[in-house]
Amino acid sequence: MGRGGTGILVIFGVLSLGIYGLIYLAPGLIFFSQVAPMMNAMSELEDIRNPSGAFETADRTLTIRTQDGGKARQTDIEAHVNSRDFADNRSATVVRRVDITDLLADGEELPEAELLDLFVQARIARVAERDCDLMRQVLANACSPSRFSASSVEGTIYNVTTRMNFVQTQPVGPVPGSTELILNEKSFDYDVDTAGAIGWEDQDDAIAQLYGAAQVGCDEIYGQFGNCAIKSVSARQRENQLSGRFVLSWLVPVDPLPVTASTGEGQAASPDRAPFMGGRFSDEPGQDVVSAPAPAPAQPAFDRRAAERAERQRTADQLEATADVDRSLTPYEISVAAATGQSVEVPQPEPFLEQITVTEPVPVGPPTDREAVAETDVEGPALATPTRSNLLIAQKREWRRQARTMFETGQPADIAN
């Protein structure tokens, strides 16, 4: 074979080994090279999409922050500003209490009990449509169910959950005229007493009241700040009331304070501008808003770590010793001995703890005579032969005794063995 052929063989061998190695290392490689970075990327997605809390409108770029001074999430900004379309973070969730016999067609009967969940799943699209219809009547000019599901409460009573995205009817209002804004969000609880009435219309009325309250609240904020959006509404029908909650959002400018640069994490504060701290501005220019890192903990002593490792290794050795199975006889020999009427002992596990609590066996039905005999046969005395585990336990006990003697007397203890 010429040099060329040898070269090809070498290349073939190296590449094949490489592929072979990759196949067996692939799971680890995939995790470390793909999955872990993906997880990091997901957690940092918001930073990548919106590194400074910026949001672009047709005529300017805004920096929008939360009430705490952090960067507002892009999805939250969109839920407020993008008022003419559905937004992922603008949603309503309604949990109705439904008697599923109401979902039957004329003359139809409920299926057997184990199929009720499926039956409900096949019918709840109608409930979701009803929820959206109600929302369109009171609060929204567009509504789309995004998810719906059901869970059994009792008998034929189910909780039916519908999640909807919506576009509110009332105008949200203009974005305030500033390049740096705070996106405020506030949650309001609003319960409606239904006095145990949970018919379809009763629940419709209660949910409509909740929607109305959200609308009124938003109108008030609109009057004060010039803009307001209903970010989310949730309603859950309980025994005697509808528990409701809605979240409203509105934008306010950080003006009149003369701040145009942000000092968020990872950005240096400009010395001539007030840094932003927890939603307020400090009068002390250049103050570092990032907490100083905590002082590093004292380095643990090397010998202490080594001792801990050694102790753990000893424990593992001890545990491993307890797992040994007596293999002095093969299964075949034990089986033949039993078949020919010879005694077969059940080896008892060596107690790892010095004081092991032995409880009675679990009764498994009326015991046969044979079982009763077996119980007495196998409950023999503890093994007298010293084992590795027992020796280790004894060794440790001795070490403890020596340590105690040294502690109490200040003198080395006598070596027992």
Next chain:
Amino acid sequence: MDGRVLLLVFAGLVGGIVLLGGRTFDLPDVGIPLGQSGLVASTGGAVQGDRSDPNTFVVDKSGVPQARGPIAATEHLTAAFVGKVLDGHRRSGATAPPIALIPVEPQQFCRFSPPEQGSRVVNLVAMGRGLDTKTYIYSDAQLQERTENFLKDLQSDGRAEVPVYPNSFELEGVDIAVSETEYPVHLVLHSGAKTLWNVHLRPGARVTGVSMIGGRVAAISGLPSGTPVQALLKEQLVDCKISPVTRPLVNPVFLSSVKIGVISKEEAEETISNWQEMERRYNVWFKGQFGIPATTTRVGYENGPVFLVGPLPTDETELVPFRDLQEKTLLYVSGETITRGTAADFRDEFRGKVRALAMRVSGGNLQGVALGGGN
């Protein structure tokens, strides 16, 4: 570089992928020459084994012995090459389903009938995946779950498909070669979730009874007519408060956790103590049923779907004749639905049941389950 060289390198790459790409190799089960070493690949990877010593194909995997080659587990604390045990074994499993499926009544009590006097009790443990059987199992709950997913797909994006992967429903075949002719044997079989035990008897061998423990189904073929078969399925074991212990108490993963400090000494002591107690209880119960302890008699490898019951055959005349599943009837105990046929048959059957159930719960109108479908 010359284009032909590049072509050869490319061919080498493709060849490398084909040869070493994690595929399972079906080594011949018979006629392994003695005194050779070689690279043997099997389900779960490849190991360097000595072809003169089947025990070199056993590796310890998290405390459980794992078969990494064509070896059978035996009662003699040694492995045996399948080719030295069974004559005509098919490692790829059944080519066709069993002739018929015969249901057996489940046990009424939390115990088994005692083995026949003089019978030798053999305690086998099935671990890991088995061989193809062309026999499938599914529960009502699985059917309902698939139907629910089908309905949700219809509701979310209008898809009216029912994905079915027959492999995930297929019973997993395990072969038992019975070479024992000196004593009648009583088989105690610890099943996996859906193990099918395929028994092959050497002429003169006799099985006096079978007790199957665990699993969603207890399935066995190859027994002479009239052989008593009893089973306590996993569900019954739970009700009976019987917790079978079929693996070693302490495994390397647990020990590693102790060594690096994830599990404290106190936690480890408590865990071991609980395990020991569980094993003690199971041994007591097992001996009460079968007259032998469980821990020291269990036989089985992870990923080892062949067992030898009885003496190791010493020459070809003592090999146990292999009979394929398609020549046998299947006895089974299960509260679930068992069916037989090709993968395509099963897929069609299961899809049909899902659609039928969806149609039923939707009142005969599948379009109505989606938004806007009620109009």
